[in-house]
Structures are given as structure tokens and as C-alpha cells.
Amino acid sequence: MHPFSYSRPTNVENAVQELAGPARAKFIAGGTNLLDLMKVNVEQPNQLIDINRLPLNTIDELDNGGLRLGALVTNADTAYHPLVEQRYPLLSQAILSAASAQLRNMATNGGNLFQRTRCYYFYDTAMPCNKRQSGHSDQSAGVGPAGCGALGGYNRIHAILGTEASDGTVHCIATHPSDMAVALTALDATIHITGPSGDRTLSIGNLHRLPGSEPQFDHTLRPDELVTAIELPPQGFSDHHIYLKLRDRSSYAFALVSVAVGLEMDGDVITDARLALGGVAHKPWRKPEAEQLLIGKTATKDHFQPVAEALLDGAVGYGHNTFKIDLAKRAILRALGLASQKSERAKEQKGE
Amino acid sequence: MSQYIGEPITRVDGHEKVTGQAKYAAEFNVPDLTYGVVVSSTITKGRITLLDTSKALAVNGVIEVFTHENRPRTAWFDISYKDQDSPPGSPFRPLYDNKIKYNGQPVALVVAETFELARFAAMLVHVEYEAEPCDTDLMKHLDTVRNPEPGLMNLMKPLPPKPRGDADKAFAEAPVQQSAQYIHGMQHHNPMEMFASTVEYGKNGFLTIYDKTQGVTNSLLYVTQAFNIPFNQVRVVSPYVGGAFGSGLRPQYQLFLAVMAARELKRSVRVSLTRQQMWSFGHRPATVQNVCLGTQADGTITAIIHEAKAATSQFEDYTEEVVNWTGKLYPTPNGALRYKLKSLDIYTPLDMRAPGGVTGLSAVECAVDELAYKLGMDPLEFRLKNYTERDWTEKDRPFSSKELRACFRQGAERFGWSGRNPEPRSMRKDHNLIGWGMATGIWDAAQVPARAEATLTVNGKLRVRSATADIGTGTYTIMTQIAADTLGMPIDDVVFRLGDTTMPAAPIEGGSWTASTVGSAVKSACDTLAKTLFRMAKRIPKSPFVGVGFDDVLFINGEIRLKRNPSARVSLLEVVNLNGGRAITETGTSIPNLVAHMKYSRNAHAAAFVEVQVDEDFGTVKVTRAISAVAAGRIINPRTARSQIIGGMVWGISHALQEESVMDHRYGRFMNHDLAEYHIPVCADIHEMDVVFVEENDTVVNPLGVKGVGEIGLVAMPAAIANAIFHATGKRIYELPIQLDKVM
């Protein structure tokens, strides 16, 4: 592990300033991902800026009926927050499907978004990896040989969608491992960002990116920016939703494939639909065109199948992960079926 | 008298463990300690062309970087590096020369004043290699396997017996045939506690070594030979082991490196390995098996061919008993059991819980199930039809005891097996297909020589010691029970100590033999002490025992009493007082009764019954119910024994469904080398579990009649699960682990 200096700013302005300074600095929140990566030398910051004292640890109701989740609220506190449980049970489900109770007690909402891929080759500096190469930013420490070990190697957990660069070449087939981000994508959350040049917002769909020919970049945050909050719009799909996660053991494993679904229904007819897939791409995978196929349709399998086909359109397997194409389709069918039934909580609330 | 043996006594070491007082190898904080961090090879085969340590040495606080270029001289001959568990061949020597023999091989040890500095400096060691192409994939070499080199280890893990009859011909002519290939990959032990050695450098260079090991005597032998140090200059201590599962049966390289550094620097050194480095030594080997079974139309087996091909390193011939079990379980006039090896560019495999047994039974017990289906027989009925009371792999001798039939009956009853509809896909619940499967388990009931020492202390308490290990199995507890019963002491007045080379020697803790081996030695030491105490009690003034024989008295509640007149008694404290207030010590040795042993095959048996739920769309498998019926002789402590069986069953779920070290053969490197990606079951994977201990009386195995329960709970489980998956889905899967993509 590389030596580093440590600071603990108490206001957002200082934190951002420190990050913009000359040292190769990193924010540390729960540390559950960053510290692991530092121990295996994949991340080698010179400075750690501990942001746990920043006042970003509350969950607040917004006037528009939405909810604002502070970046430093822990995953556990978010998932068990009464307003989240009540209005955004999809998010609670997704968070609680992740990691372990101990990890969720440490992990923060901000850190969760920026956790890095679990690609085996990325984690092992003896192995080739394009993502570890620094490129022209400090998102990666630039250690180990270039190339993509997973291509042609062991790629059970890797991506099947959006892997090609615009010229058709493939540089990285890593997936984004977060479950929370998949639910946030289905909920169409907004990310609040602050930096030296002021505040801005990004739709969750634009926060993460596909690898293209620059897989060293996981996301579009600038090197000197901080996420302050995640904003949930009023629509929470609390009546019809599901987070379905398929993995190699019942708990404490990353998704091979996951599906977040939110539906609005009028009787048997679907009036609005959101779908996001996890474990299949470098970012949560969403296709509004596919969702459109459901509008005005009844919740039956023959109406679901075209959605599954549309979402998986263009999927490519790389050997060990080829099964994911079929698995993802089956998961979509099951998830849509489950979501179209009214959730237990919604039934309880309506006294059914 | 057995007041404690057979009782579910709670762990005597439980309090120390849960309160953190129990210390493990890396927790002994000796003064002025330095820390070593190992740099591991990133290539698999070739040589080091450059090893530049200058940047590491320039770090303030770094004391030395040891490499093959500057390491001190150690012993010359291979034999000096052999330990009690060495297979035939030339043991690996850390930092010996510039050759790389496997990926992850230690190439340097950085020693610094703090762990953090050592870890940082380890990053700065610059190594260049000239790599050669490596060969690590057993699947590519199934045609070039060879016979293993026989060795001493084969006394405990015999090579296959001579064939009987003409199995090939009988199989070809059999009216009903079953033949399939079974594949399973590598696995690593991954105990919770990392491998570590803390070497305290004492006066005149005396070394006190706190080592993670399943046998302190083994570590002592290894260190004294490799470094040519007299025995009386080293002491190895290992009171607690945070799991090992076989990984501690051989001294690992951190021990060598820590001792080397301590002697050279004349300072105390601790070397701990990382989780990733758990993948840099022994493992359960990749094995490919072909099983051919032939029967008559009525289901009587007429031919068995079971062939296993396993991987080993380029430098040692590790073997395990994979195929012999088939012959022990099933009678046949024509049998051929074969076991072959292929040397690859990997580290030497190492016994891992139920080595060979779980491998072999995972294949043959699936083959038997498939064959029963071909015959239209219930799998349990098929096994009863081909039940044997004799072991043709061992000259047709009888078993010292074998209550497998009772295991079948009691297990089946508890499970409700008779209500099973044999038709695959006949049970379902929502999206889940439900299946029931069963399999047979068998394991050795071994005993080896050991010593123990029993002391009646000045306070009239009993202290018993033996240099064995407790890897979490309950050794402390059951030895305390045996000692308490033998001398009729209240259990709270008895202390058992282990894991120290100043104690009477015991063998490495493995093969499920510790209860029988060390238990017998403890019993012998306590018996001897009892006789001595009785002799002394007779010399007490006005002793009630004058003219009385040893058989006329009882040891009970800290007293010796006359059987026919319990009021005639002498307390053990009085005996100590008579001895001038000095403690009284006797030692005992237990040696297996080879003459009796030669006449019998000695095995524990089990039957596992499981229910699975398989999601029909996703192929995810849940083991919703599992029952193991176990015949393992006398059960000393049903609580710790049950834990062992349950632990084995969980391991069986792991083996069947989750666990595999995946290697990228292009590089010869394990890729899922951490516990996030190397999957073993979590609580959510474990549902209803039940254990039935079948009564079994065995007067041959050892004086205690115990057989050991460390591995017997595991061996039958994977096949039972695979068979249940077939029953649920109609699909046979021949490659472990059975992950969802293989089922969906």
C-alpha cells in the first residue's frame, strides 16, 4: 500500500478545494471499496480526504414530493428509512440485496455510486487491464500491464451489452457492480454535484458511462467534483416494483444479472414502465424504447417477451458470460410478472 | 465410569475464544518485533532476471530484503525440507534460486520495523522475469497421465489395489451399463485465520515460534532440519488455530521465511500472508474421473471401473485416495480402480477436508444413482442390493464395524424417503422444481501413535497435555472429557493443554484421527496415573486399600473409593500431600493395535438425504433440507460431533454448488483469489439441517471405540445434491460446482 496523507475537512468547499490540489487525492467515505483497492495497490492516492464530517448525512423531503438522499447517509440508513421504505421500496430492496449488513452499515450512498468494477483482472495488478491505465486523468493509478485480461480469459461476471467502442473495437468488458445504481436508474434519480466551478446536476443515466476506448473512466464526474446528494423524483412505483437479483449464492454476492422494474398499472393495463438491468454493462442498462413497448399492454408474458428481446438487442457473450444473455431475458420476464402483481406493502397499506 | 463421555459438554475453550483471550499465531506480541511481507511471483514458469531491492531498502525503517541472491545458506539436501506430510519428490524451497515453478511463488521477503512500512516497501521491489510458456490445465493432458511415485504417505492414503477379475470384459458384457466422466476443479482451504508465524528471537538465539499449524511437532522438525538447528534451541507453540482444513498439515513458506529472517537479523520477526496469498500454496487438486459400472438385469454389480486423473506439481507427487472407496462400498467380481497423475506448473496439492473421498464419492455416488434409474430401481434399494460386509480392496477382510444399513434406514425414515416419487420433475412449488437425492459416505477410522502426559497438580487438579492441535474441531473439549472420566474427576478440575513442542509429541491433526489417536494417549496417560495414585494411596497411613487390588477401586469425584464399601476412600489431594505436596505426573503412549487392525477394514459410514429447490428458469439451487445419518463408532461429545457433521454438510453444499478456484490457464494464475469472488455458502444458503448418530459399537478401532467425525459429514453430500438436482430437473450435471448456468 502506498503511503498517503490524511485530512478531514468539515465543509464542502474545503473538501472540493483539497481535491483540486496538486496531490493525487481521493475522497474516502465508508472506505469499503477504496481501502480494499489500496491494499491491492490498484488505487494509490497520495492523499485521502475523509468526507465523513461533511454535513451531507440527512434524508430530506422535497417540496415536489421527492426525496433528497445525502451522499453520506449510509446504505443501511437509506434502505431502512421509513420514507424510502414507503415510497421507494424498490430502492430499499436493491440496497438490501447488496453486500452484507456490516458493509451496508459503512457504505455510503455517494461511495456506492463510485465503487469500482469487480473484474478479477482489474483487482490483480499482475494481470493486464486497460481500466487500470491512468490515461489522462487520475481515476486510476495506472499500475500493471495494458490490455484486457478478461477478454479471452475468465469473464463469468462480465458485460454483454455496450462493450464496443464506436469503431467496433472492444477495450473493456467490465460491469458496474452497484445494485443501488440500478434501482436509481429505474427511478430516474438526479445526482447533485458540486465542484470548484459551482453546482450542477446530472441525470443518473448520464453519471456512468460505457467503456468505449477509454475504459479508465467509469463515470463523467470531473476529477475535482463531489457528489452531495441523490434526488429521487416523486414517482416511486411503490405499488408495482421489484428488484430481482440473480447470483452465485443467496446473499453476499454481486449480481450476475439484476433487474429493477417499476410499473404503473390501471387494472391489468400497464400505463408506465421503467426497467434497468444490472450486471450486464459498464453502467446500469436502460432503454426507454423497450419500456414504451409495455405502455397500454396487459401484463402477460407475450407482452413481456418483446421487451426482453429489445433490452438485450445486440448483446454479445465472451465465453464464460454468454449464459447471461438468456438469463437476463428470463429475469426480465419474471421481474415484469412479479412487479405487475401488487406489492405486499401496497396491499397492506390499502388493507387488501 | 463415563460421566462425561457421550455428553454434550459445551466447549471448554469457548469462553477464551469469544472473549478474545485465545491467541492466534499473528497475535503474540513479543517485544521489539519486526514485520515481514512477502513479494509473490507474477509469472508461472521461468526465471528471475533482475531483482532490484534498492528502492525498498531506501525506505526508512526497512531492515532487509531477502531474496534468492542474499539469503543465508540453509540445508543442502531435499530430505532436510521434508515434513511429516511430504509426498514423494523434492519439497519446494523458498528463495532457493532464480527459478519460478508456480504462480505466486515467494520471491522476496521485506522486513521492516512496522507492518505498514514492510507492505509499502514490498511494492517497491522490482522484479523482472524471463517467462516460459506454462502448462496448468489438466483437461489438456488427460492422455499423458502416469502412475504416481509411491511413498510413505501411501500407508495412510493407499494407492489403488490390484484389479480383480476382468473388469473391462465384464463391463462390455454387462446387460446394464453406466459410464460417465466427472470433472471437478481446484479448491483452496481458506480458513478464516491467515497463515502467519511469529518468531521470537530469544537469549542465545533460542527461537520461540508461534505458528499456524496442524502440528507443532511437524513445524519443529521442519525448522530444525532445514536450518540445521538443535532441537533444544527451538520451541513451537500453537494453542489456537482459526481453521485449517488441511492447509496446516505442512509447514508453509511463511514459517521458513520468518525463521530465516529472525536468525539472520537476530531479531523477532512476524510474517503473515494475505488472503490472496492463500492461493499460493496447497489446494485440492483438479481431478477428472471416469466411472463405468455394469450390472446384471436384477441390479447386481458385475463390473466396476473407476479411474481418476489428478494434477500435481512438477516437484512432488501428491496423491489422494479417490477410487478405493468405490471398492470398499460396492462388491464386484470384476473391479479395476486406477489413479493417475499429471505434473503441471502448479504448487503441490495438499489434503483438504475429506481429501480424495469427497472427490471420488461425488463421482461414484452419482454414477450409482444414474445406474439405479437405468435399472428402474430406487437408489436406496440399489445400494442395499449391493451392500457388502467385506472389503475387496483389502483382501476381502470384514469391517471392524459397519452400521451403514442402519444409517440408510434411520436417515430415510427421518427424511421421509419412502414417499418419494422416482419420476424426475414430479414435484414443484411455484417456479421451483423440487428434488430428493441421497448418497452414501465412507471415511477412514484411522489411528496413529501419540503421547500424552497427565499430572495431578499440587491442588489436586488434573492437568493433561499433548502436542496435538485443535483447529476448531473440539479437541480441547473431548480430551478434557476423556481425562475427567478416566480419573473420575469433576470436569471443572481438569485442564487439557495442547499445541506446544515442550509437551509429549502427537502427530499432525488430520484424517479425522485425532479423537482416536490423542484420545487413546490421554486415556493411557490417565490410566497410568490412576495406577500410580492407587499405589501411593495404599501407602497412606491406615490406608483402607491395604490388600486391595486396582480393580477393586473406583475413581470418582476426586477420590479413590472401594467399590464394595464407598465410605472407604482416599482423596487425591491426600495422595498429593503424601507425596510431599508435589505434583504427580505420568505419561502414556498409545499405539494402534496393528495385529487386530490388519484383520479388519476400519471405516466410518454415512448416508445423506437432501431436498433441493431448483428455479426452473434461472437454474438457482437451494438445498432446503438435508439429513446425515452417521455411523462413526462412539460419539464422545454429541454437541461438538454434531457441529463437525453440520460443518461437513455445509462444506458439501459448497463443494456441490459454489466452490472453485478458477485459474486463467493462459497465465497459470488463480483469478478469483479473494473471498468476495471465491464463493462458499453464507447463512442464507443454509436451511434445515439434521444429524442422526447411529449407534455403533467397535472394539477394534481403538480402546475408546471412536472413529472420528471430521470428514464423514462431507463426503456424501455433493452427490446427494447432484442426485436431487437430477430428480428435480431431469438433468445430470457432471461438472462441479453446479452453478446456475449449468442447470438453467
Ligand SMILES: Cc1cc2nc3c(=O)[nH]c(=O)nc-3n(C[C@H](O)[C@H](O)[C@H](O)COP(=O)(O)OP(=O)(O)OC[C@H]3O[C@@H](n4cnc5c(N)ncnc54)[C@H](O)[C@@H]3O)c2cc1C
Ligand atoms: C465483499 C463485498 C461485497 C459487496 N457486495 C456488493 C453487492 O452485492 N452489491 C453492491 O452494490 N455493492 C456491493 N459491495 C460494494 C459496496 O456497496 C461498496 O463498497 C460501497 O457502496 C462503497 O461505499 P463507501 O462509502 O464505502 O465508498 P468508499 O470506498 O469510501 O469510496 C468509493 C469511491 O467513491 C468515491 N466517493 C465516495 N463518496 C463520494 C462522493 N460523495 N463524491 C464523489 N466521490 C465519492 C471515493 O473517492 C472512492 O473512489 C460489496 C463490497 C464488498 C467489500
Ligand code: SF4
Ligand atoms: S474487463 Fe475492463 S476492467 Fe476487466 S481486465 Fe478488461 S479492461 Fe480491465
